[in-house]
Amino acid sequence: MAQTTTFTAAAPPDDAPVRKPRSQLVVQGAIWGFVVLELIFFSVAGRFLSNSDTAFLDLDNMLLLLKQSAPIGIIALGMTIVMINGNIDLSVGATFALSAIVLLDSMTWPFMQALGDWAIPLAWIFALATGTALGFVNGLVVWKTGVDAFIVTLGSMLGYRGLVFMYNGEQPTSHLNWTLVDFAEAQFLGLHTATWFLLGTALVLWLVMTRTVHGRNAYAIGNNREAAVNAGIRVGPHFLLNFMLIGFLAALSAVVFYSESGSVNPNDGMLYELWAITAVVLGGTKLAGGYGSIISTLGGVVAIQLLRKGLGYIGADTETVNLVIGLILIAVLFLDRQLNRKGSEELKT
Amino acid sequence: MTDATPVLRLEGIVKTFPGVRALDGVDLELRPGEVHALMGENGAGKSTLMKVLGGILQPNEGRILIDEAPVVMTSPLEAKGKGVVFIHQELSLADELSVAENIFLGELPRKRFGRVDWTRLYATTDAILKTLNVRFDARTRVGDLSIANQQMVEIARALTVSPRAVIFDEPTASLTDAEKVVLFDVIEDLKAKGVGIIYISHRMEEIFRITDRISVLRDGQYRGTLRTAETTEDEVTQLMIGRSLDLSRSPVRHALGKVALEVRGLSCGHLYRDVSFSVREGEVLGFYGLVGAGRTEIAETLFGLRTPSAGSIRVNGDEVRIGSPVDAIRHGIGLVPEDRKGQGLVLGMNCRDNMTLPQVDDLSTGPFVSDGAEVAIFDQYRDRLDIRTPGWRQIVGNLSGGNQQKIVIGKWLSMRPQVLIVDEPTRGIDVGSKSEIHNLIRDLAAQGYAVIVISSEMPEVLHVSDRIAAMYSGRIMRTFAAEEVTEDSLIQAISGLEPEKVA
Numbered sequence: 046m047a048q049t050t051t052f053t054a055a056a057p058p059d060d061a062p063v064r065k066p067r068s069q070l071v072v073q074g075a076i077w078g079f080v081v082l083e084l085i086f087f088s089v090a091g092r093f094l095s096n097s098d099t100a101f102l103d104l105d106n107m108l109l110l111l112k113q114s115a116p117i118g119i120i121a122l123g124m125t126i127v128m129i130n131g132n133i134d135l136s137v138g139a140t141f142a143l144s145a146i147v148l149l150d151s152m153t154w155p156f157m158q159a160l161g162d163w164a165i166p167l168a169w170i171f172a173l174a175t176g177t178a179l180g181f182v183n184g185l186v187v188w189k190t191g192v193d194a195f196i197v198t199l200g201s202m203l204g205y206r207g208l209v210f211m212y213n214g215e216q217p218t219s220h221l222n223w224t225l226v227d228f229a230e231a232q233f234l235g236l237h238t239a240t241w242f243l244l245g246t247a248l249v250l251w252l253v254m255t256r257t258v259h260g261r262n263a264y265a266i267g268n269n270r271e272a273a274v275n276a277g278i279r280v281g282p283h284f285l286l287n288f289m290l291i292g293f294l295a296a297l298s299a300v301v302f303y304s305e306s307g308s309v310n311p312n313d314g315m316l317y318e319l320w321a322i323t324a325v326v327l328g329g330t331k332l333a334g335g336y337g338s339i340i341s342t343l344g345g346v347v348a349i350q351l352l353r354k355g356l357g358y359i360g361a362d363t364e365t366v367n368l369v370i371g372l373i374l375i376a377v378l379f380l381d382r383q384l385n386r387k388g389s390e391e392l393k394t
Numbered sequence: 395m396t397d398a399t400p401v402l403r404l405e406g407i408v409k410t411f412p413g414v415r416a417l418d419g420v421d422l423e424l425r426p427g428e429v430h431a432l433m434g435e436n437g438a439g440k441s442t443l444m445k446v447l448g449g450i451l452q453p454n455e456g457r458i459l460i461d462e463a464p465v466v467m468t469s470p471l472e473a474k475g476k477g478v479v480f481i482h483q484e485l486s487l488a489d490e491l492s493v494a495e496n497i498f499l500g501e502l503p504r505k506r507f508g509r510v511d512w513t514r515l516y517a518t519t520d521a522i523l524k525t526l527n528v529r530f531d532a533r534t535r536v537g538d539l540s541i542a543n544q545q546m547v548e549i550a551r552a553l554t555v556s557p558r559a560v561i562f563d564e565p566t567a568s569l570t571d572a573e574k575v576v577l578f579d580v581i582e583d584l585k586a587k588g589v590g591i592i593y594i595s596h597r598m599e600e601i602f603r604i605t606d607r608i609s610v611l612r613d614g615q616y617r618g619t620l621r622t623a624e625t626t627e628d629e630v631t632q633l634m635i636g637r638s639l640d641l642s643r644s645p646v647r648h649a650l651g652k653v654a655l656e657v658r659g660l661s662c663g664h665l666y667r668d669v670s671f672s673v674r675e676g677e678v679l680g681f682y683g684l685v686g687a688g689r690t691e692i693a694e695t696l697f698g699l700r701t702p703s704a705g706s707i708r709v710n711g712d713e714v715r716i717g718s719p720v721d722a723i724r725h726g727i728g729l730v731p732e733d734r735k736g737q738g739l740v741l742g743m744n745c746r747d748n749m750t751l752p753q754v755d756d757l758s759t760g761p762f763v764s765d766g767a768e769v770a771i772f773d774q775y776r777d778r779l780d781i782r783t784p785g786w787r788q789i790v791g792n793l794s795g796g797n798q799q800k801i802v803i804g805k806w807l808s809m810r811p812q813v814l815i816v817d818e819p820t821r822g823i824d825v826g827s828k829s830e831i832h833n834l835i836r837d838l839a840a841q842g843y844a845v846i847v848i849s850s851e852m853p854e855v856l857h858v859s860d861r862i863a864a865m866y867s868g869r870i871m872r873t874f875a876a877e878e879v880t881e882d883s884l885i886q887a888i889s890g891l892e893p894e895k896v897a
Binding site: 253257259268336 | 699719739751
């Protein structure tokens with residue numbers, strides 16, 4: 046041990062776990078701390094302000110909350126990877142709507158109807174393939190043209206939404222399949238189907254980001270793209286894969302949601318991209334890329350859903366809810382910045 | 395000069411950060427018309443001291459005196475107002491604006507209703523530029539200027555106030571030799587006007603060429619001031635690192651193996667033309683030349699970052715096509731790039747992940763990374779290269795330049811490359827670590843690696859190379875063997891004074 050102390054007195058011995066950089070630690074813990082804070086606040090405030098008979102922390106209420114966070118949550122998890130790459134995908138809302146239309150409409154096709162309930166998995170595959178294909182287009186354009194992902198997906202957001210309207214005009218696309226509804230409404234170990242999809246996606250992506258080569262490369266590319274290229278990482282194909290992944294997840298989100306609801310309006314999924322980004326940013330992922338975590342995004346998703354539900358519970362209307370969420374987003378990021386300042390060393394700019 | 399009242403005096407400056415005493419009672423005295431070198435290894439406290447002087451940091455103890463009157467600096471703007479101006483290593487100019495706008499940024503002369511007084515702006519700027527003897531005018535777009543000229547713009551900015559003290563922080567880091575001469579002339583002029591100059595640099599030859607006195611910091615402490623005319627490089631180095639340093643030419647000869655890399659007639663547009671050379675196992679081939687002579691571009695081509703327009707590359711006798719870094723790595727070529735932080739390292743990642751980045755795929759089992767195998771590799775190369783870090787989890791951005799460079803070198807060594815290319819191996823690295831890196835390069839050759847070293851520092855090239863290719867304007871002018879090369883012949887070759895080619 047004497048050896049390890051020779052170079053600098055301040056350095057901890059070799060085998061001691063090195064402190065994580067403060068930013069990560071604060072950010073990762075903070076969002077879950079914030080979730081706990083919300084729970085306490087709403088259950089206390091609910092006692093005085095709510096007209097409802099059930100407590101806010103009622104189990105069914107919480108299970109429902111998780112279920113309701115699934116559609117945006119699944120998209121936000123994918124957005125985390127894309128944002129860790131230093132990219133962004135604004136087209137997920139439109140991808141979500143188009144996949145939903147394919148899901149419901151395909152089940153009305155004559156050959157599909159002939160299949161009976163076997164049409165369900167096939168319709169799912171069609172929807173998921175649609176989302177993946179739309180993501181593939183985004184990724185391919187980003188890779189081959191080198192245009193910024195923000196611009197590319199801004200364009201495809203408009204374009205894909207156009208496709209949604211071309212499909213059925215202003216009319217909603219509807220199809221109810223009761224087997225499907227039963228599946229979507231089922232609860233296993235208390236959790237709804239949608240919740241299982243959310244948690245499953247989170248688990249898989251968490252493994253991808255923390256345990257696989259792909260995840261390692263994602264952080265490296267987002268942190269320093271040039272160094273990643275110099276280490277022999279193929280950045281273009283990597284981007285393509287991630288855009289396909291988020292397209293797939295937008296479609297998965299649609300599959301989970303519309304299996305139950307059975308009807309898509311052409312405006313569905315609008316602003317989903319922004320809600321997803323909000324959740325990701327609340328979770329501490331940096332817009333510039335290189336940092337972020339799946340678990341924190343999950344925290345961000347739950348935090349937003351808690352706010353929406355909690356404010357509703359104590360009698361606030363939708364407009365107020367959005368205002369509050371907006372303010373909290375800015376406040377949280379400001380706080381994060383203050384906490385992570387490197388003391389007085391930081392340059393005054 | 396000697397007895398004049400100092401323009402600037404620092405007395406017993408102490409600055410502490412949590413757990414660190416970054417400055418421990420530093421004194422410094424700057425006389426009018428003097429060029430005063432401030433030296434010390436990275437981490438010795440030079441930057442902190444300058445931040446205190448520039449008002450970016452507040453000292454815990456000690457005083458700053460200008461013309462013997464105590465002052466308190468609370469911001470860079472205030473420091474400038476008091477006549478203390480900085481020429482930073484990293485330029486902070488707005489590329490899209492004109493020279494004049496950059497110089498008077500934030501204080502443009504105005505007419506009524508807040509309109510800019512362009513006539514006066516350009517006239518004043520041109521007057522300042524004239525004193526600097528530069529060949530561009532106030533209307534030039536800054537982005538169109540060379541780095542050296544952009545630095546002149548920074549200097550011109552400093553001259554808008556009548557400065558008492560000008561601090562140059564590594565001003566020659568990205569200048570060619572000819573550009574340096576221009577800079578030194580400007581410094582002479584300032585000196586003649588009675589301005590005090592603090593000159594921060596790692597480069598001994600410059601220090602001895604232009605400074606009058608040298609003050610040395612070590613571990614945040616003031617170690618003394620020497621008169622340049624009465625001291626030697628050795629004495630300064632000893633003061634800086636507490637021991638003496640051997641920079642003599644000592645390539646130990648060892649047996650060379652087969653030709654590892656052979657390049658024939660390689661060209662890349664106008665960047666370089668018809669370049670041929672070869673490196674054998676166990677040999678260090680040095681590339682020396684001015685910035686822009688095409689050295690880095692050759693390295694980038696060998697690493698697949700540029701596509702050559704003609705010529706062939708052979709690795710171990712087989713002709714290869716290198717279209718991307720992926721190909722280069724597959725053929726066993728590793729590049730330690732010039733810009734360590736920008737191109738070589740993922741600063742936000744830990745030491746281990748950086749070191750294993752190119753081979754993380756080979757080390758994985760299925761899609762999953764193999765933590766154990768990676769840690770084993772890291773440990774092995776940490777010991778072999780003597781990388782000083784508390785552990786593999788340390789974020790690379792927190793390491794010193796020397797240790798960062800060793801991580802990049804370790805990254806390629808652990809892949810057992812055929813050819814290792816090292817571009818500017820010791821740029822921005824302090825004196826102590828410099829010789830470590832030099833020894834490391836010699837060791838690698840002794841172990842049978844073929845190494846290409848690109849450097850702008852002649853002592854470095856002379857010290858580590860077995861052969862030296864001198865480049866001028868995109869061509870290899872001559873290749874010297876270490877025994878036959880002299881500083882004069884090398885300088886002639888890289889200045890294009892020796893037209894005949896001996897390959």
